[in-house]
Amino acid sequence: MDGSSDGQLFTADKFHVRNEKNAWQKVLVTQDKVADQVTTFAGSLKFVYLHSVWFGIWILVNIGLIGAGLKFDPFPFGLLTMIVSLEAIFLSTFVMVSQNRQSKRADVRSQLDFETNLRAEIWAIHIGAALNIDHDHVEDVVRQAIAASSEDAGADPLPNGSN
DSSP, X not given: OOSTTTSOSOOGGGOOOOOHHXXXXXXXXXXXXXXXXXXXXHTSXXXXXXXXHHHHXXXXXXXXXXXXXXXXXXXXXXXXXXXXXXXXXXXXXXXXXXXXXXXXXXXXXXXXXXXXXXXHHHHHHHHHHHTTOOHHHHHHHHHXXXXXXXXXXXXXXXXXXXX
């Protein structure tokens, strides 16, 4: 149907553009999801507050302000330093894994954008041909618009034929 008889221009079977989120979910594996969750938590204020309280209690216990008999890591807190160093090693690994995942996700998004743009351009050319619109004239107008917007932004315009 073309929408003139049923009022629906688009139906579910007419969509050819893939959803980036759906494509990405198919690629994810459990360890990547865990790495993303750890990185998300480590980048939150909740993480900062939790560690501030933990460090505060650790220091208060080990300088003797909370029960002198509870001391287990005297100043300069070597055990705390070691634990924090190990945590930093693991967190940096999780961050790198998550950054790699985000890079791959950006690649998926870029490919989908390219497919959508290519599909739109092909449709526009066909529609323009059906309406007897001069393709070369339209391309000249597009190049002029790109050059003008590049000049406004202070960048060099794209060379002819580059998009």
